[in-house]
Amino acid sequence: MGRSTRLGDASLVLVFGLVLIAPGPSAAGPVAGACAVPAPPQVPRAPAPEPPPDLQEILAEAQTVQVADVAAWRRYRFSRRAEREELGDDGEVEEREAFEFVVTPDGDGFDEELVRQDGREPKSGEKEHQRRAASFTKHYRTLIQGAGGEEIEGGYSLSLLLHMSSYRYAGRETRNGVECYRLDFSPDDSRPKGSGLAWRVASVMQGSLWITVAGYHVAVAEAETTRRIPIALSLAKVREVRVSLESEPVGADVWLPRRIEMLTRARVLIKSIRRRNRYTYSEFSPAVPPA
Known part of the structure; x- marks a missing residue:
């Protein structure tokens, strides 16, 4: 993994106090009847700035916590909405x-019960088709394996971005009311080559992650590709991908996504494709009541 020790401009700020020096007595001694000039108050010295946190420690903790958060999907029943816009x-x-x-x-x-399709009650055949397609189950297995498959729901994908990008610590910021470490990342061409569409997209992405100071959960992620991505054995070429993700706490020390959005621009022969996929998650409840 690439590593950068250069900190953002806002990471270290030194504030210098001004100390007023009172004039001393003249060589002739004090003047009779003169009033003593009180010494000015001492200006407190600004505290030394906190040293920046260890970047590699943040990444290592975030990788471990990300694995635990992904595994936690298995403990919850939830609502999922998948939208596609051309x-x-x-x-x-x-x-x-x-x-x-x-x-x-x-x-x-997972059992994936379709309850609404385009705002209406789904037909029985549509429900069975979506249950067999098992789109979330396929995505979840990709995350558990830590692999880069062809799925897009992982934001191409956090597990990949946490392992294959070059990071720079950019200070602390508050996102959605939570204090976070901000890590800016860019492609790391020194990493070993991988396979799969998700790997190819993640390998050319730049952006930022906001990792919670308390617990090292990925609270927010924003990323975009830096160059076009050819697709092997295909006449298609991905021109641009933009991804954003927001997570929230759903249980004791568990954060799961509440929204993932991806905008894709591609070209197939002479046809341009511009697509937005949006996934939202809500109504988390324990799948099995705690003992």
Whole structure:
């Protein structure tokens, strides 16, 4: 993993106090009848700035916590909404579809019950089709394996970004009311080459992660690609990907995403594709009541 020890301009600030020096008595001694000039108050010296935290320690803790947070999906029942929008060149929505699920842990995967499709009650065939597709289960298995598959729901993907980018500590910031370490990252060309679309996208991404000071959870992530991504054995080329993610606490020392959004621009032959995918998660409850 790349490492940078250069800190952001706002990371170290030194404030110098001004000390007033009172004039001493003249060589002739004090003047009779003159009033003594009181010494000016001492200006307290500004405290020394705190040393920056260890970047590698933050990353190591965040990697460990990320694995635990991913595993925690198995302990919760939750609602999931998946939206896809096809956009025109002017950014206007030309086509939209939306699916709402109730997701419950089931065996080594999840039962994904479709409860709404495009704002209406789904037909039985549509419910069975989505249950067999098991899109969240496939995404979850990719995360657990730490691999870079073809799924997009992981934000291409946090586990990859935490292991294959070059990071710079950029100070502390508050996001959504939570104090966080901000880490800016950029592609690290020295990392070993991987495979899969998710790996190819993550390997050319730059952006920022906000990791909670208390607990080292990824609270917010924002990233975008720095160059185009050719897709092997395909006539398509991904021109741009932008990803944003927000997480929130859902249980004791557990943070899970509440929103993931991805904007993709691609080209297939002469056709341009501009697509927005949005995933939201809510109504988390323990899948099995605690003993």
